[in-house]
Amino acid sequence: MNLLYGLAYILAAPALGGLTVGLDRIITARMQGRVGPPLLQPFYDVAKLFEKEKAVVARSQNLFVLAYVVFMAFTGMLFFSGGDFLLVIFALTLSHIFLVLGAYSANSPYSFIGAERELIQIMAFEPMILLAASGMYLVTKSFYISDIVRTQVPLVLLLPGLFLGLLYVLPIKLRKSPFDLSTSHHAHQEIVKGITTEFSGSTLGRVEIAHWYETVLLLGFVYLFFSFNPLLALIAVALTYVLELFIDNNYTRFKWALALKSAWLVALVLGMGNIALLWYYMKGL
Amino acid sequence: MNQLLFLILFPFLAAVFMLLAPNEKARRGAGYVAAFIILAVSVYLLSTNFGEPTGYFDVRPELVDEAILAGEGLMALYIIYKSITFKKYYPLALILTQSAILVYLEINKPNANLPYNLFLDRLSLIMALIIGITGGLTCIYAFGYMRTFHERHKEVKDRTNVFFFVIFAFLSAMFGLVFSNNILWVYFFWEVTTLCSFVLIGYTKSHEAIHNAFSALTMNLLGSLAFALAILYLSTMENPVFGLDQIIFMNKAIVLLPVVLIGFAGLTKSAQMPFSSWLVGAMVAPTPVSALLHSSTMVKAGVYILVRFSPLYEGTASGEMLSLIGGITFLFASGIAVSQSNSKKVLAYSTIANLGLIVACAGVGTYEAVWAAILLIIFHSLAKCLLFLSVGTVEHRIGSRDIEDMTGLITRMPKNAVMMLIGIAGMFLAPFGMLISKWATMKAFIDSNPVLVGMVAFGSGITVFFWSKWMGKLIAVTRMHKVVEDKINTGEWAVLYTLTGLTISMCLVFPVVSHYYIEPYILEIYGKTAQLGQDNITIMLLMLAVVLLIPFSLLYYGKERKHLSPYMGGRTTTLDAKFAGSMGMQRELSLKNYYLEGIFGEHRVMSVGVPLSVLFIAIMFLFSWLQYAGVFT
Numbered sequence: 001m002n003l004l005y006g007l008a009y010i011l012a013a014p015a016l017g018g019l020t021v022g023l024d025r026i027i028t029a030r031m032q033g034r035v036g037p038p039l040l041q042p043f044y045d046v047a048k049l050f051e052k053e054k055a056v057v058a059r060s061q062n063l064f065v066l067a068y069v070v071f072m073a074f075t076g077m078l079f080f081s082g083g084d085f086l087l088v089i090f091a092l093t094l095s096h097i098f099l100v101l102g103a104y105s106a107n108s109p110y111s112f113i114g115a116e117r118e119l120i121q122i123m124a125f126e127p128m129i130l131l132a133a134s135g136m137y138l139v140t141k142s143f144y145i146s147d148i149v150r151t152q153v154p155l156v157l158l159l160p161g162l163f164l165g166l167l168y169v170l171p172i173k174l175r176k177s178p179f180d181l182s183t184s185h186h187a188h189q190e191i192v193k194g195i196t197t198e199f200s201g202s203t204l205g206r207v208e209i210a211h212w213y214e215t216v217l218l219l220g221f222v223y224l225f226f227s228f229n230p231l232l233a234l235i236a237v238a239l240t241y242v243l244e245l246f247i248d249n250n251y252t253r254f255k256w257a258l259a260l261k262s263a264w265l266v267a268l269v270l271g272m273g274n275i276a277l278l279w280y281y282m283k284g285l
Numbered sequence: 286m287n288q289l290l291f292l293i294l295f296p297f298l299a300a301v302f303m304l305l306a307p308n309e310k311a312r313r314g315a316g317y318v319a320a321f322i323i324l325a326v327s328v329y330l331l332s333t334n335f336g337e338p339t340g341y342f343d344v345r346p347e348l349v350d351e352a353i354l355a356g357e358g359l360m361a362l363y364i365i366y367k368s369i370t371f372k373k374y375y376p377l378a379l380i381l382t383q384s385a386i387l388v389y390l391e392i393n394k395p396n397a398n399l400p401y402n403l404f405l406d407r408l409s410l411i412m413a414l415i416i417g418i419t420g421g422l423t424c425i426y427a428f429g430y431m432r433t434f435h436e437r438h439k440e441v442k443d444r445t446n447v448f449f450f451v452i453f454a455f456l457s458a459m460f461g462l463v464f465s466n467n468i469l470w471v472y473f474f475w476e477v478t479t480l481c482s483f484v485l486i487g488y489t490k491s492h493e494a495i496h497n498a499f500s501a502l503t504m505n506l507l508g509s510l511a512f513a514l515a516i517l518y519l520s521t522m523e524n525p526v527f528g529l530d531q532i533i534f535m536n537k538a539i540v541l542l543p544v545v546l547i548g549f550a551g552l553t554k555s556a557q558m559p560f561s562s563w564l565v566g567a568m569v570a571p572t573p574v575s576a577l578l579h580s581s582t583m584v585k586a587g588v589y590i591l592v593r594f595s596p597l598y599e600g601t602a603s604g605e606m607l608s609l610i611g612g613i614t615f616l617f618a619s620g621i622a623v624s625q626s627n628s629k630k631v632l633a634y635s636t637i638a639n640l641g642l643i644v645a646c647a648g649v650g651t652y653e654a655v656w657a658a659i660l661l662i663i664f665h666s667l668a669k670c671l672l673f674l675s676v677g678t679v680e681h682r683i684g685s686r687d688i689e690d691m692t693g694l695i696t697r698m699p700k701n702a703v704m705m706l707i708g709i710a711g712m713f714l715a716p717f718g719m720l721i722s723k724w725a726t727m728k729a730f731i732d733s734n735p736v737l738v739g740m741v742a743f744g745s746g747i748t749v750f751f752w753s754k755w756m757g758k759l760i761a762v763t764r765m766h767k768v769v770e771d772k773i774n775t776g777e778w779a780v781l782y783t784l785t786g787l788t789i790s791m792c793l794v795f796p797v798v799s800h801y802y803i804e805p806y807i808l809e810i811y812g813k814t815a816q817l818g819q820d821n822i823t824i825m826l827l828m829l830a831v832v833l834l835i836p837f838s839l840l841y842y843g844k845e846r847k848h849l850s851p852y853m854g855g856r857t858t859t860l861d862a863k864f865a866g867s868m869g870m871q872r873e874l875s876l877k878n879y880y881l882e883g884i885f886g887e888h889r890v891m892s893v894g895v896p897l898s899v900l901f902i903a904i905m906f907l908f909s910w911l912q913y914a915g916v917f918t
Contacts, residue, residue: 057846058762062846067835074828084821086724090715091828097714097753104757107693107862112876115757119750120879126746127739130727134738137731197852217805257883264743272739280733 002146007215010062010073017212018042020219022079026244027152031249042208048203057106057198064102065203065210071095072210076217082146085133089126092217096122099195099207106198114194118182120256121172128162128169130220131271135162136224138278149227156225156236163225165242166268175211176248179259227279274276286342288330289403292413292460296323300453305447313428316449317776320424323456327417333537334410335801338808341466341530349402353473358389360480364502367483373499379506386513390520393898400528405465407806409657411798412463412589418787419670420456420581426674426780427452427573429773432717435570441489448488452577455481459582463589467653468519468527471563472512475550475586478503482583484576497566504560508553515543515550529593532677533810537597538912544597545909547609548589549902551647555587555640558614558898564637568629572677574860575629579636580687585662588640591647592658595808599650599913606905607732608648610742614641617894625883626878628676628686631751632669635712638744639665639719642726645740652811659803660795664718666713667791671784675705678777682769688755689877693763700769702759703836704785711788712746713752716828717881718792725817747885754878761876764861792829 029036038044056062075091078084096118103115137143139158140151148155150270157162172179180186183194189195196207219237226233254262299319306312334340355686361384368377400618427449435443458477465471479502487498519525519532522539526532532540556564564584578584589605598604615638622634639661646658679694679701680686694702713716723745730737791798799816850858853874857865866872 028784051849055849057849057851059846059848060762063835070831071828074831078824083824084818085644086727087821087824092717092722093749094828094832101760102751102755103759105762106851107761107763107874107876108853109874109876110852110854112761114756115356116879119753120881122753123746123750124668126749127553130742130745134727134731134742136736137343138735192852192854211517256337259885267743268739270733271875275735275738282462 003077003081003238006077008082008086009076013073013076013216014212017215018046020241021212022213024241026250027242030190031245040218042212046205047210049208050202053202054163054201056200056203057108060105061102063204064098064105065199065206067098068095068102069206069210069213071098072099072213072217074221074276076213078184079145079217079220082144083142083147085136085145085148086130089129089133092214093122095128095210099210101196103195108195108198110192111199112183113191114197116194117191120260121179121182124179124182124260125172127264128165128267128271130164131267131275132159132166132221135159135271135275135278138275138282145224148224152228154226154228158278159274161270165266165270165274166221166225167243168270169263170218170222170240171244171247172216172263176244177255178247178251179263180248180253181259182258184253206209286340286344286403287494288326288333289342289405289460289464290344292323292330292417292418293464295319295326296453296457299323300450300457302612303453306446307735309432309445312446312449312871316428316453317425318452323424323643324421326416327413327421329576330417331414332403334405334878339404339406339530339764340405342405344402349357350469351469354391357473357476359823360382364480364483364489364506368499368703371495371499374504376499376506379503379510383506383510383513386510386517386713392516393470393520394676400465400467400526400531402470404530405811408589408593408659409463411587411663411802411806412461415585415663416459416463416581417580419666420577421782422780422783423573423576423596423670424449424452424456425583426576426677426777427571429749429777430573430677430681431571433676437681438489441491443486447484448571451481451484452573453883453888455485455577455582459508459586462586466529468516468529468532472509472516473781475512475590476509476534476582477555478507478586482567482578484677485578486570487535488570488574491569494569497563497569500890501563502557504553506562508560511546511553512550515546518543518546533594533596533806535597538603538831541601541603542595542909544594545603545905546685548598548603548647551587551591551900551905552607552644555584555585555591556637557610557641557644558617558828559635559895559902561614561634563620565630565633568633572629572673572680575632576670576673576677579632579646580666584640585666588643588647588658588662589634589740592646592655592662595647595650595658595860597650597675598648602908603905603912604648604650606648606901606908608734608737609643610901610905611641611646611648612737613894613898613901614638615645616641616740616744616747617766617890619744619751620885621887621890623747623751623753624882624887624890626688626753628688629673630670631677631688631755635748635751636665636669639669639712642723642741644794645737646726646729649729649737651729651733651816652807653725653729653732653815656799656803656807656815657722657729659806660725660799661722662890663795663798664711664791666721667710667784667788671704672708672712672782674777674784675708678773678781682773688758692758692762692876694759695761696763697768699768700770701781704781706756706759707785707788709752709756710747710832711792713748716792716825718788718795721792721795721817721825725815725875729815730754730771764852789833826876 001051021042026036072095079088105113183196222240223233226236364380456472462474483502487494553560618634618638622631625631642659643658646654712719803812853864856864862874
């Protein structure tokens with residue numbers, strides 16, 4: 001483990017994540033035939049949020065959001081320091097649970113439904129990512145990111161099912177269609193702003209910063225599949241993000257049942273299938 | 286040895302006193318003292334055997350053997366009597382068959398080299414500590430609880446003397462079970478636990494209680510029958526062996542069949558599918574009984590015996606089936622928990638699920654898996670005991686055990702809500718106990734069985750869902766602010782505080798426990814051991830510190846903020862969530878959790894889980910039979 005990378009993540013990730021989101025908005029706009037906002041728009045937005053009046057429904061909600069950001073940054077630090085992949089996944093879940101609890105504590109109908117949906121999304125996402133970590137373990141014999149990233153084996157070729165599966169569930173965490181059930185960056189959402197409905201001002205700003213942290217972390221997951229060649233990996237990460245944007249702009253939102261069932265089906269067929277094949281292939285050797 | 290005998294006999298003496306005590310006051314006074322002594326001695330046992338190797342003890346066999354035989358006869362008669370009275374013929378048939386086997390064994394007494402009757406190794410030490418601490422605390426809690434229970438349930442006849450007799454006898458049997466090296470003794474104590482749970486589940490004598498008590502009895506007797514058959518098999522071998530210490534180092538090919546039979550008995554007792562229904566039905570009993578059954582006794586006996594024999598399952602096809610039954614139970618029982626709004630039912634299914642994980646570990650049987658299994662047993666018993674007892678307390682105060690009725694508990698019963706939150710976090714959330722064990726489980730499975738890894742991956746997602754939505758209900762801030770936390774007696778508070786403290790501190794000290802107790806045990810059996818990496822432990826402790834700090838910062842955080850009412854689509858809304866409805870009516874907001882019945886309905890999931898697990902059990906027996914017949918080597 002190397003804490004230096006972790007610290008670098010803590011400092012640089014918000015900037016990188018914010019820039020990614022800025023690019024995201026420009027590319028999305030171009031896909032829709034608009035010009036789009038300036039690249040730094042996400043930063044302007046968050047800066048403005050911090051100047052707003054501090055208003056709450058329940059005092060405890062802000063605390064939960066604070067814990068959400070802290071643990072999101074912590075998770076990313078753990079990942080980029082080269083920590084244990086399973087622990088990274090559990091810490092990520094912990095962080096999201098704090099957001100969900102924040103929404104629950106407000107006891108407001110829209111944030112409540114958002115929270116329930118977010119939990120469904122966590123339930124849809126978790127098996128796939130745990131399987132991805134397991135698949136990487138089978139190849140590299142280690143759960144440590146620091147070992148996985150150093151492997152010279154092209155993971156993506158041995159774990160194509162897991163990679164495709166990860167691509168399928170990635171929009172859940174990126175909050176993109178067809179899985180932006182609990183809250184969405186688009187204006188149109190039938191449950192207002194879902195899980196973030198009752199968050200405002202600086203609290204909402206923190207939710208956004210956590211999202212930047214998370215974006216970088218998720219792209220780190222993608223990177224691992226290509227880590228045998230850093231240049232290729234960076235290109236793959238960029239293409240993945242653009243692909244997710246493309247999906248975002250071309251798909252309507254799924255209902256929760258379809259989201260859950262399809263994500264599980266993908267995890268079962270592509271994820272478990274890949275692991276089973278790999279297992280028996282390696283046993284054969 | 287004196288301590289072992291004390292722990293087995295003293296609870297029984299206390300039990301007899303409970304039965305004969307002249308009045309409630311004397312019973313309660315003596316009960317507190319007795320429970321405390323049991324607790325203290327089990328802790329003392331741990332401290333005096335610090336770092337000691339396994340000890341074997343002999344007890345004057347003839348006399349004790351006769352007492353055990355007499356006890357078995359009495360129990361059989363009691364069950365026969367009850368079965369005939371209530372016209373239940375399955376348990377009758379089972380107990381008669383079993384008795385026939387035992388009589389046969391007694392007549393054709395094999396001249397086996399008699400094993401030491403009692404032993405104390407680190408696994409029994411850990412088990413004894415769990416029984417002593419959670420069992421003792423549950424007893425203390427139960428005295429206060431039962432008083433309130435009978436005040437609230439006038440229709441139930443007050444038989445608290447029988448109730449506490451059975452509870453203390455239960456503890457005695459559990460100590461006996463984990464200290465016995467002679468398999469005949471193990472079997473005797475096994476039967477006592479079955480009988481105790483039968484009496485406790487049927488305590489209220491309502492129609493439902495009697496039905497559920499008999500269903501538990503039937504399933505457990507089915508297991509005991511398998512156990513008796515295993516003993517019969519062991520006694521007919523060329524060189525009969527009855528010592529656990531001998532059996533676990535024997536050739537797998539020879540002892541696999543009886544060990545699989547005992548494994549089957551373990552499956553019934555630890556409520557694995559398809560036998561899970563008895564544990565769910567057991568919640569008709571007063572709440573301390575559930576706490577006892579789920580955390581310190583009964584089901585722990587089942588997984589104890591599986592873990593004990595675990596090395597023999599390693600690498601066998603039967604063991605693989607056993608682990609799949611555990612895996613299915615973990616996955617499906619977690620699923621069912623999603624669809625339940627009755628908090629005790631959620632707890633019951635979560636117990637079944639976690640036991641499934643332990644069974645899966647036992648079936649895998651590698652040193653890593655057994656290490657994970659023991660960690661699971663420890664963490665689960667503490668958190669589950671806390672949860673049951675706090676649900677029981679809340680039920681008496683708000684008159685409901687439905688999770689929906691616990692909305693905003695944090696404002697109505699703040700202390701209890703926080704305890705419940707800690708218990709729940711302990712069950713699934715990083716960096717608390719059960720998650721540490723689940724993590725260890727995944728690491729153990731990845732090297733031996735990818736299917737189990739898949740089951741844990743899906744199951745853990747489901748676990749997050751049903752626990753979190755319960756937490757959400759508890760912490761929803763409703764502005765009713767009528768605190769109803771009075772009238773809980775000091776004994777109950779003391780127990781709840783202790784358990785909360787233990788749940789948290791166990792997360793802090795588990796590396797120490799692992800180092801001094803679990804790892805040496807694994808090392809003794811396998812010659813190598815598992816552990817969690819040092820850096821990971823540091824990270825977990827760091828996370829724990831941050832999580833524990835969060836509640837305190839509420840005191841300073843965000844005080845100067847403006848309070849608004851929740852957004853209700855533009856309707857006028859008051860701060861306590863009342864909004865202007867149509868026709869000028871003011872309506873109150875109410876929110877209900879998702880239960881996803883269409884996917885996780887109890888009936889739906891069971892209709893898949895039961896046939897599947899029956900199939901796996903059949904295959905498990907088939908494989909062990911094939912190995913016995915020499916088809917497999």
